[in-house]
Amino acid sequence: MAIQRVHSKWAKTAALLVSELLRQYIPETSPFRRETVRSMLDQYGMIYVKPDRGTFGNGVIRVEKLPSSSLPYQFQLDKKIRQFTTFDAMYKRLLSVQRTRPYLAQKGIKLLQYRNRRFDFRVMVQHNLSNEWETTGIIGRLGLPSKIVTNYHSGATPLPFSTLMSPHMSEHRQTEYLNFLSHLGVETAKQLQLIYPGIKEIGVDFAIDTNLHPWILEVNTLPDPFLFRKLNDRRVFKRIYQYAVGYGRFKARKRKKPA
Numbered sequence: 001m002a003i004q005r006v007h008s009k010w011a012k013t014a015a016l017l018v019s020e021l022l023r024q025y026i027p028e029t030s031p032f033r034r035e036t037v038r039s040m041l042d043q044y045g046m047i048y049v050k051p052d053r054g055t056f057g058n059g060v061i062r063v064e065k066l067p068s069s070s071l072p073y074q075f076q077l078d079k080k081i082r083q084f085t086t087f088d089a090m091y092k093r094l095l096s097v098q099r100t101r102p103y104l105a106q107k108g109i110k111l112l113q114y115r116n117r118r119f120d121f122r123v124m125v126q127h128n129l130s131n132e133w134e135t136t137g138i139i140g141r142l143g144l145p146s147k148i149v150t151n152y153h154s155g156a157t158p159l160p161f162s163t164l165m166s167p168h169m170s171e172h173r174q175t176e177y178l179n180f181l182s183h184l185g186v187e188t189a190k191q192l193q194l195i196y197p198g199i200k201e202i203g204v205d206f207a208i209d210t211n212l213h214p215w216i217l218e219v220n221t222l223p224d225p226f227l228f229r230k231l232n233d234r235r236v237f238k239r240i241y242q243y244a245v246g247y248g249r250f251k252a253r254k255r256k257k258p259a
Contacts, residue, residue: 003249004198005221007053010104012219015195022191025184025216032103037094038087041065041073046108048148049075049094051101055220061097062108062148063090079146109207109215114164118143120150121161123185123204124223126243133189135182136243137228137236140164158230168212181206181214188219196221200247 006012013029016022030036032049040047041063049061063075071083073090077097084090111118124137142157142164143150150156165174185204193199203223207215225244228237244250 001198003200003247004196006192006196006199007221009050009218010052010102012192012221013104015192016188016216016219018194019187019191021187022184022216025214027107027109027215027217029104029106032098032105034091036105037063037091040105040107041087044107046110048106048108049098049103050106051098052104053102059098059101060149061094063094064108076148106217109209109217112164112168112208112210112212114142114159114167117145118150119156119159119164120208120217121164121181121206122223122227123181123206124201124225124228124240125185125189125204126201126240127247128243129246133186133193134243135185136240137231138178138181138185139228139231152224152227158227160231165208168208177212184214184216188216192219192221201244201249 010031013026016026028040037047042065046062046064049063051059061075061077066072066074071085073084073087075082075090075094082093084093111120113119119140119142121138121140123135125133125135128134138161140159140161140163141150141152142159144155147154152158161178162174165177169177188204189199189202192202199221201221201223203220205217207217209215225237225240228240231237241250245252
């Protein structure tokens, strides 16, 4: 059976919101509409507007309300920041940027930082050789100072969990937190599989806020396994690749016959 892929971010979010356990880790997310954007900005001060379908962080926009500024509304797309005196002016410009694609509005999370740069984590979860869900890798992505996204393809630096979290918690707490993210990754996969029974692998993007609360920013059903080659521990990628061969994403590598 073919591996199932789910492209709509909204469809995946809706599937996860059914879970009482996972709901507390999902930032408020809604289809992009005028009043939704206005009310979420009033409540949170910062939101992210993203295409419902898309990869590599392309098209993601950070929108902010800065009440004390003479230009209280602004948004950033890629490296360019645009500022506006009124909500209406900003919203009109947002519409022109989006064109006709469906977008989502998501509560902005103030991410933890490492050396004044934002980071998040990609958690790889796969069907193992026993056909059970298993977290097989966790890797950090340290974003560029000028970028609002932390995707590797947008220039982020892959780093181990311990490197990024050492300034924020003890070694013992890191182990506990790593296990917690692994558990949440598996629960996310199990919940998605209830709605989409053909999935075999997911990549969960976790943001950690300044209170150390984890947030599920996005779930990818076609995750990039090769990112984990950047880790010094070669066993991580080896296991990820082995499982991917097991459920049919890749063909087994042929061993060279001795001469």
